[in-house]
């Protein structure tokens with residue numbers, strides 16, 4: 001592995017992420033792969049910002065293995081497990097500092113391990129980045145439908161319309177519209193005038209179909225953006241399989257605070273609807289069984305109509321814990 005990053009060096013090269021980001025391997029190590037080939041856009045794809053989100057970390061390794069330098073036009077930098085100290089423990093956050101990495105951007109070069117890893121993305125990679133793709137999953141505590149969301153602004157090279165179009169090429173059933181949070185990777189990208197796309201889907205234990213869907217979406221999206229060459233130059237079978245999984249039509253959703261629903265009491269969750277179901281405002285979406293001796297049941301109601309996007313996979317939760325959320329379809333403009 002290489003210890004100093006040269007993003008302009010032609011070919012496919014793998015680097016020590018620990019050396020690049022932390023200057024040592026004291027916290028273990030993982031990889032960054034940079035594939036540079038001629039003219040084209042420069043894209044950074046990362047996974048594992050939350051260490052218990054396993055699907056992206058597997059899928060990004062498969063993507064790296066599937067690509068030769070000649071499959072890329074421009075530059076593709078892939079980091080399967082950005083928060084590797086957390087990932088190597090299978091935990092959402094690192095035991096080094098307990099920080100939620102996706103609230104630590106733009107990071108701090110002199111800070112804790114997690115803050116320094118964030119600062120590496122922000123300070124060392126954003127200057128070489130036209131588009132950030134940050135891949136997440138439900139993690140160990142919830143399960144999420146496949147969805148794509150993203151951000152751009154008048155100060156970025158991509159219009160809202162082009163970003164919407166690019167997100168639709170992922171072929172996922174939902175494009176979600178939510179406000180950006182400045183301290184996320186995508187929030188920091190927006191401040192750095194870089195458009196970004198965040199991917200969600202899966203969670204809990206791994207499913208093969210979820211992995212295939214995630215890889216297919218990435219292949220379609222990166223091809224549409226132009227950093228992966230057209231089907232003739234890459235694995236045509238993989239692209240055909242990717243296209244076969246494409247959702248049509250794609251539903252655009254708004255998600256606000258009122259789309260979330262929470263546990264009214266400490267107890268056991270019984271979901272009464274399934275992921276993707278469309279529920280009305282006021283509809284019962286879960287029952288909470290209190291454990292204070294009575295096992296009394298309380299209804300949890302949807303506050304806004306929409307498709308069920310996310311559900312807790314925890315059986316037992318404390319009062320106020322998230323149980324799930326919906327996304328409300330946008331009215332046609």
Ligand SMILES: [Zn+2]
Nearest residue numbers: 050053136137
């Ligand atoms: Zn995450």
